[in-house]
Amino acid sequence: MTRKILYSMPGQAALSESLLSLTDWQAGDMILRQFPDGESYLRVLDDVQGRDVAILCQLHQPDSRVLPLLLLADTLRDLGAQRVGLVAPYLAYMRQDKRFNQGEGISSHYFARLISQHMDWLLTVDPHLHRIHQLDEVYSIPARSLTAVQPIADWIRQHVPKPLVIGPDSESEQWAARVADAAACPWEVLQKQRFGDRDVDVSLPHVENYLDRTPILVDDIISTGKTMIQAARHLINAGMTNPVCIAVHGIFAQGALADMQNNGLRVVTSNSIADDSNQIDLAPLLSDALMLFPD
């Protein structure tokens, strides 16, 4: 059997180690550094001739990460790798999936094409699918998306007695329902209430039934954290205990994690993007898929 080799881009050591310990993939050895002028230098230290290889790469704050990723893929292919896959637990550029205003770039499509030109397959977790319903509508390579619903539900069952899963807005309804179903607990979605033209508040339906429960706000992505903070404020004002905020992907635009914590929120994310809020390990999910995919 051909040995399969996984290269990890910087910053994901914990997920990488966890993943390697659960699969038959071996750790790739490479040097990636910046020249003084900011160009990337890459050297692969394994013999990859004829091998299946994959690259594990974080893709939040993507603009500076993508070129080194593409150069690594090209290097591996140039050195004879048979297939080069991308394991991107967080997939970037999924949101601008339509020309909302004349002249806008549809970056979801362009980014997908770019990745498809350089990689042979893609494995990701809970991509932000909205108008794009399946990755293969934009990715021309085998692209598989896994979901962290079960690992999140497991975390809730293990850590929170009497949970109530809450979707912070209507877009998160499906998401909240699936997590609650897997965690065997009730769920609700916050409703927007409009007072006049500008004043918008949120409210929890049936709040009186849930005052003995711990509210768990769940979403796929936390970016600025503002939706979560507003939702939490309402729940606390309505007499509930401080909520736990769970997301698969903690992108955390500058200062967002600290903002949330300063607002008394407990923030829990998966390790799709490495930081202090990671409590849900995606390695078991990814490793199961990596044993079979893309074959």
Next chain:
Amino acid sequence: MTRKILYSMPGQAALSESLLSLTDWQAGDMILRQFPDGESYLRVLDDVQGRDVAILCQLHQPDSRVLPLLLLADTLRDLGAQRVGLVAPYLAYMRQDKRFNQGEGISSHYFARLISQHMDWLLTVDPHLHRIHQLDEVYSIPARSLTAVQPIADWIRQHVPKPLVIGPDSESEQWAARVADAAACPWEVLQKQRFGDRDVDVSLPHVENYLDRTPILVDDIISTGKTMIQAARHLINAGMTNPVCIAVHGIFAQGALADMQNNGLRVVTSNSIADDSNQIDLAPLLSDALMLFPD
């Protein structure tokens, strides 16, 4: 006649304005900003259907600049632009043009392929050609390189009485010869002298003939500035006045420009990369080419 439109990526306002004033290209209007999660948002505000368009882009510290550049090119093409050209006065990723050690990526080749996939033509100034002798060995699109030899020579003639052009190392010999020829002044190249295994110094041949001249160190690129600083130190020790250091491309790895200035050096660069050392305007050179190229 179809109007041609030039889009300028951020940070090159002076060159862009100078260029537009000298050509029949019109200024493109676009919005380029970052979402809080670091993804780029692009909106083109002109009707580019059927038009010839070009993008002016600085490519030093390239890794964070390339993805927005590719997304802009894709957006313009998606909006119906007939051809999308790249005006990159400084062309990145020209140095790793060979596999010096087993397993290295040949990033010059990969980068050229990436640009060739997204652009219809390329215009640049003094790319760092070494083992690649012509851009079309690696670029599959029409690629034209101009040289700043004449603008540099003109600057010298206008600003320095009795100049002596000096190449700081043997690699810069051709370069020094051409600048001196255009400036109608003498030139030399510093010679490496070796004292034992580690101790290397440089020396100026025939220094005694040149003590009344102003030394002008010239090179294509200044990166860390160390070669220039070492060369200047030798010249000063040999009794010459403080040299002027001229380069086409002032990349200036972190702090390099300040280092050089703190060492008493006068640093002069072209505006291929915008900063305080720019004294040589490439706009006349580029505008002449833009009137004809790529047709």
